[in-house]
Amino acid sequence: MTLYGIGLGPGAADLITLRGRRILRSVDTVYTPGRLSRSVAVEHVAESTLGDLDFPMTRDEDELRRAWREAAAEVAPVARDGDAAFVTLGDPNVYSTFGHLRRTLDAFHPDVAVETVPGVSATTAFTSALGVEVEAGAGLALREAAGGRSPTGPDRMVLFKVTDAPATHEGLVDAGYEVTYGRRLFMEQGETVVTDDPEAIADRDYYTLAYARRPNAGEEPATAAFAEAERDARGDSESTDTEAVDG
Numbered sequence: 282m283t284l285y286g287i288g289l290g291p292g293a294a295d296l297i298t299l300r301g302r303r304i305l306r307s308v309d310t311v312y313t314p315g316r317l318s319r320s321v322a323v324e325h326v327a328e329s330t331l332g333d334l335d336f337p338m339t340r341d342e343d344e345l346r347r348a349w350r351e352a353a354a355e356v357a358p359v360a361r362d363g364d365a366a367f368v369t370l371g372d373p374n375v376y377s378t379f380g381h382l383r384r385t386l387d388a389f390h391p392d393v394a395v396e397t398v399p400g401v402s403a404t405t406a407f408t409s410a411l412g413v414e415v416e417a418g419a420g421l422a423l424r425e426a427a428g429g430r431s432p433t434g435p436d437r438m439v440l441f442k443v444t445d446a447p448a449t450h451e452g453l454v455d456a457g458y459e460v461t462y463g464r465r466l467f468m469e470q471g472e473t474v475v476t477d478d479p480e481a482i483a484d485r486d487y488y489t490l491a492y493a494r495r496p497n498a499g500e501e502p503a504t505a506a507f508a509e510a511e512r513d514a515r516g517d518s519e520s521t522d523t524e525a526v527d528g
Protein backbone atom coordinates (compact mmCIF):
# COMPACT_ATOMS: atom_id res chain seq x y z
CA MET A 282 0.00 0.00 0.00
CA THR A 283 1.19 3.62 0.34
CA LEU A 284 2.71 6.26 2.57
CA TYR A 285 1.28 9.67 1.68
CA GLY A 286 3.20 12.83 2.48
CA ILE A 287 0.37 15.33 2.90
CA GLY A 288 0.72 19.10 3.08
CA LEU A 289 -1.63 20.60 5.68
CA GLY A 290 -1.23 24.19 4.49
CA PRO A 291 0.02 27.02 6.72
CA GLY A 292 -2.02 26.13 9.79
CA ALA A 293 -5.69 26.99 9.31
CA ALA A 294 -7.87 23.87 9.11
CA ASP A 295 -9.64 25.06 5.95
CA LEU A 296 -6.44 25.65 4.01
CA ILE A 297 -5.77 21.94 3.46
CA THR A 298 -6.65 20.75 -0.07
CA LEU A 299 -9.75 18.63 -0.68
CA ARG A 300 -7.51 15.82 -1.87
CA GLY A 301 -5.30 16.10 1.18
CA ARG A 302 -8.29 15.85 3.50
CA ARG A 303 -9.86 12.96 1.58
CA ILE A 304 -6.67 10.90 1.75
CA LEU A 305 -6.02 11.89 5.36
CA ARG A 306 -9.43 10.56 6.31
CA SER A 307 -8.91 7.33 4.38
CA VAL A 308 -5.58 6.16 5.84
CA ASP A 309 -5.13 3.86 8.83
CA THR A 310 -2.46 5.88 10.63
CA VAL A 311 -1.45 9.55 10.52
CA TYR A 312 2.05 10.50 11.68
CA THR A 313 2.83 14.09 12.66
CA PRO A 314 6.28 15.64 13.17
CA GLY A 315 5.27 18.15 15.86
CA ARG A 316 2.62 19.67 18.09
CA LEU A 317 1.38 22.23 15.57
CA SER A 318 0.91 19.79 12.70
CA ARG A 319 -0.76 17.47 15.21
CA SER A 320 -3.23 20.18 16.23
CA VAL A 321 -4.15 20.79 12.56
CA ALA A 322 -4.38 17.07 11.78
CA VAL A 323 -6.90 16.46 14.60
CA GLU A 324 -9.23 18.96 12.93
CA HIS A 325 -9.64 16.31 10.21
CA VAL A 326 -9.08 12.89 11.81
CA ALA A 327 -9.76 11.26 15.17
CA GLU A 328 -6.91 11.50 17.67
CA SER A 329 -6.91 7.70 17.87
CA THR A 330 -5.65 7.60 14.24
CA LEU A 331 -2.44 9.44 15.16
CA GLY A 332 0.74 7.40 15.33
CA ASP A 333 3.71 8.06 17.60
CA LEU A 334 7.09 9.15 16.30
CA ASP A 335 9.83 10.79 18.36
CA PHE A 336 12.03 13.49 16.89
CA PRO A 337 15.02 14.68 18.95
CA MET A 338 15.67 18.43 19.09
CA THR A 339 19.29 18.10 18.01
CA ARG A 340 21.69 19.14 15.27
CA ASP A 341 23.86 16.10 15.91
CA GLU A 342 23.81 14.36 12.53
CA ASP A 343 24.40 10.84 13.90
CA GLU A 344 21.55 11.25 16.35
CA LEU A 345 19.29 12.64 13.61
CA ARG A 346 20.07 9.78 11.27
CA ARG A 347 19.39 7.29 14.06
CA ALA A 348 16.04 8.96 14.80
CA TRP A 349 14.99 8.92 11.12
CA ARG A 350 15.98 5.25 10.79
CA GLU A 351 13.82 4.48 13.81
CA ALA A 352 10.96 6.55 12.38
CA ALA A 353 11.23 4.79 9.00
CA ALA A 354 11.32 1.38 10.73
CA GLU A 355 8.10 2.31 12.57
CA VAL A 356 6.30 3.66 9.49
CA ALA A 357 7.42 1.05 6.90
CA PRO A 358 5.40 -1.97 8.12
CA VAL A 359 2.31 0.18 8.66
CA ALA A 360 2.55 1.56 5.09
CA ARG A 361 3.21 -1.94 3.72
CA ASP A 362 0.13 -3.51 5.32
CA GLY A 363 -2.19 -0.53 4.80
CA ASP A 364 -2.14 3.18 3.96
CA ALA A 365 -0.45 5.73 6.19
CA ALA A 366 0.13 9.48 6.05
CA PHE A 367 2.89 11.75 7.29
CA VAL A 368 1.65 15.32 7.48
CA THR A 369 3.66 18.53 7.41
CA LEU A 370 2.70 22.16 7.65
CA GLY A 371 2.77 23.84 4.26
CA ASP A 372 3.93 21.61 1.45
CA PRO A 373 5.64 18.26 2.14
CA ASN A 374 8.38 18.94 -0.42
CA VAL A 375 9.33 22.48 0.60
CA TYR A 376 11.94 22.72 3.39
CA SER A 377 10.13 19.90 5.10
CA THR A 378 10.78 17.06 7.54
CA PHE A 379 9.05 14.75 5.08
CA GLY A 380 12.17 14.78 2.88
CA HIS A 381 14.15 13.05 5.67
CA LEU A 382 11.56 10.32 5.98
CA ARG A 383 11.31 9.76 2.22
CA ARG A 384 15.10 9.54 1.81
CA THR A 385 15.39 7.13 4.74
CA LEU A 386 12.59 4.93 3.41
CA ASP A 387 14.20 4.96 -0.07
CA ALA A 388 17.47 3.78 1.46
CA PHE A 389 16.27 1.15 3.95
CA HIS A 390 12.71 0.22 2.91
CA PRO A 391 12.62 0.77 -0.87
CA ASP A 392 9.55 -1.47 -1.26
CA VAL A 393 7.35 1.14 0.50
CA ALA A 394 5.37 3.17 -2.07
CA VAL A 395 5.45 6.90 -1.35
CA GLU A 396 3.25 9.64 -2.81
CA THR A 397 2.98 13.30 -1.95
CA VAL A 398 -0.07 15.54 -1.87
CA PRO A 399 0.85 19.22 -2.25
CA GLY A 400 -0.17 21.79 0.32
CA VAL A 401 -0.41 25.59 0.44
CA SER A 402 3.14 26.50 1.33
CA ALA A 403 4.19 29.48 3.44
CA THR A 404 6.34 30.29 0.39
CA THR A 405 3.20 31.26 -1.52
CA ALA A 406 0.75 32.03 1.31
CA PHE A 407 2.94 34.92 2.51
CA THR A 408 1.93 36.92 -0.60
CA SER A 409 -1.72 37.06 0.48
CA ALA A 410 -0.90 37.73 4.12
CA LEU A 411 1.65 40.46 3.40
CA GLY A 412 -0.26 41.98 0.47
CA VAL A 413 2.66 41.37 -1.86
CA GLU A 414 2.62 40.50 -5.54
CA VAL A 415 5.52 38.56 -6.97
CA GLU A 416 5.28 39.77 -10.56
CA ALA A 417 5.44 37.41 -13.52
CA GLY A 418 9.06 36.89 -14.49
CA ALA A 419 10.42 37.91 -11.07
CA GLY A 420 13.02 35.72 -9.38
CA LEU A 421 12.28 34.62 -5.82
CA ALA A 422 14.81 32.78 -3.71
CA LEU A 423 14.25 30.78 -0.49
CA ARG A 424 16.78 31.10 2.31
CA GLU A 425 17.08 30.36 6.04
CA ALA A 426 17.76 33.15 8.51
CA ALA A 427 17.92 31.28 11.80
CA GLY A 428 19.86 32.81 14.71
CA GLY A 429 20.03 36.33 13.25
CA ARG A 430 21.57 35.38 9.91
CA SER A 431 20.92 37.76 6.98
CA PRO A 432 21.56 35.97 3.71
CA THR A 433 21.85 38.39 0.79
CA GLY A 434 22.23 38.22 -2.99
CA PRO A 435 18.93 37.70 -4.84
CA ASP A 436 16.64 40.70 -5.37
CA ARG A 437 13.68 39.01 -3.69
CA MET A 438 13.91 36.40 -0.94
CA VAL A 439 11.61 34.56 1.40
CA LEU A 440 13.55 33.86 4.58
CA PHE A 441 12.46 30.98 6.78
CA LYS A 442 13.20 30.38 10.48
CA VAL A 443 13.62 34.06 11.36
CA THR A 444 14.39 33.57 15.03
CA ASP A 445 16.24 36.85 15.71
CA ALA A 446 14.43 39.45 13.61
CA PRO A 447 16.35 42.55 14.83
CA ALA A 448 19.75 41.04 13.93
CA THR A 449 18.50 39.70 10.59
CA HIS A 450 16.94 43.09 9.84
CA GLU A 451 20.16 44.99 10.41
CA GLY A 452 22.07 42.86 7.91
CA LEU A 453 19.31 43.04 5.29
CA VAL A 454 18.85 46.82 5.54
CA ASP A 455 22.63 47.33 5.33
CA ALA A 456 22.54 45.31 2.10
CA GLY A 457 19.78 47.55 0.69
CA TYR A 458 16.66 45.43 1.22
CA GLU A 459 13.19 46.46 2.33
CA VAL A 460 11.79 43.81 4.65
CA THR A 461 8.36 42.74 5.87
CA TYR A 462 7.86 40.04 8.48
CA GLY A 463 5.05 37.55 8.88
CA ARG A 464 4.46 35.45 11.96
CA ARG A 465 1.98 32.57 12.23
CA LEU A 466 0.30 33.49 8.93
CA PHE A 467 -3.04 31.74 8.40
CA MET A 468 -2.48 29.80 11.62
CA GLU A 469 -5.21 29.03 14.11
CA GLN A 470 -2.67 28.57 16.91
CA GLY A 471 -1.13 31.79 18.23
CA GLU A 472 -1.33 35.37 17.03
CA THR A 473 -0.77 36.39 13.40
CA VAL A 474 1.56 39.37 13.04
CA VAL A 475 2.52 41.21 9.85
CA THR A 476 4.97 44.04 10.40
CA ASP A 477 7.89 46.01 8.97
CA ASP A 478 9.21 46.56 12.50
CA PRO A 479 11.61 43.82 13.64
CA GLU A 480 11.34 44.99 17.27
CA ALA A 481 7.63 44.08 17.26
CA ILE A 482 8.61 40.43 16.77
CA ALA A 483 11.91 40.43 18.67
CA ASP A 484 10.88 37.42 20.76
CA ARG A 485 11.76 34.07 19.19
CA ASP A 486 9.00 32.27 17.33
CA TYR A 487 10.00 29.61 14.84
CA TYR A 488 6.92 30.28 12.70
CA THR A 489 8.23 33.60 11.45
CA LEU A 490 9.29 34.41 7.90
CA ALA A 491 10.55 37.52 6.16
CA TYR A 492 10.07 38.84 2.65
CA ALA A 493 13.08 40.87 1.60
CA ARG A 494 13.08 42.89 -1.59
CA ARG A 495 15.47 45.32 -3.15
CA PRO A 496 13.60 48.48 -4.20
CA ASN A 497 13.20 48.65 -7.98
CA ALA A 498 14.11 44.99 -8.37
CA GLY A 499 13.24 43.87 -11.88
CA GLU A 500 10.92 45.48 -14.37
CA GLU A 501 7.48 46.87 -13.67
CA PRO A 502 4.57 45.07 -15.31
CA ALA A 503 2.70 47.11 -17.96
CA THR A 504 -0.36 47.44 -15.69
CA ALA A 505 1.71 49.15 -12.96
CA ALA A 506 0.96 52.37 -14.86
CA PHE A 507 -2.67 52.07 -13.71
CA ALA A 508 -1.61 53.05 -10.18
CA GLU A 509 -1.24 56.60 -11.44
CA ALA A 510 -4.74 56.64 -12.95
CA GLU A 511 -6.07 55.18 -9.69
CA ARG A 512 -4.38 57.96 -7.69
CA ASP A 513 -5.78 60.62 -10.05
CA ALA A 514 -9.27 59.14 -9.66
CA ARG A 515 -8.92 59.30 -5.86
CA GLY A 516 -7.60 62.84 -6.08
CA ASP A 517 -4.31 61.97 -4.37
CA SER A 518 -1.57 64.41 -5.23
CA GLU A 519 1.53 62.67 -3.85
CA SER A 520 3.39 60.29 -6.10
CA THR A 521 4.60 57.07 -4.46
CA ASP A 522 6.88 54.95 -6.59
CA THR A 523 6.57 51.90 -4.32
CA GLU A 524 2.79 51.87 -4.79
CA ALA A 525 3.28 51.44 -8.51
CA VAL A 526 5.67 48.56 -7.91
CA ASP A 527 3.91 46.78 -5.07
CA GLY A 528 0.52 47.06 -6.74
Ligand SMILES: C[S@@+](CC[C@H](N)C(=O)[O-])C[C@H]1O[C@@H](n2cnc3c(N)ncnc32)[C@H](O)[C@@H]1O
Pocket residue numbers: 291292369370371372373374375376377378401402403404440441442443463464465466467468487488489490491
Ligand atom coordinates in the same frame (compact mmCIF):
# COMPACT_ATOMS: atom_id res chain seq x y z
C1 LIG B 1 10.95 23.90 7.94
S1 LIG B 1 10.09 25.21 7.15
C2 LIG B 1 8.63 24.38 6.62
C3 LIG B 1 8.00 25.01 5.41
C4 LIG B 1 6.70 24.31 5.01
N1 LIG B 1 6.96 22.96 4.55
C5 LIG B 1 5.96 25.08 3.92
O1 LIG B 1 5.88 24.63 2.78
O2 LIG B 1 5.45 26.16 4.26
C6 LIG B 1 9.52 26.10 8.54
C7 LIG B 1 9.55 27.59 8.31
O3 LIG B 1 8.51 27.96 7.44
C8 LIG B 1 7.98 29.23 7.82
N2 LIG B 1 6.55 29.04 8.08
C9 LIG B 1 5.84 27.91 7.92
N3 LIG B 1 4.53 28.13 8.15
C10 LIG B 1 4.41 29.45 8.47
C11 LIG B 1 3.32 30.30 8.80
N4 LIG B 1 2.08 29.83 8.83
N5 LIG B 1 3.57 31.60 9.05
C12 LIG B 1 4.83 32.09 8.99
N6 LIG B 1 5.91 31.34 8.68
C13 LIG B 1 5.70 30.04 8.42
C14 LIG B 1 8.72 29.69 9.07
O4 LIG B 1 9.76 30.56 8.66
C15 LIG B 1 9.30 28.37 9.58
O5 LIG B 1 10.51 28.59 10.30
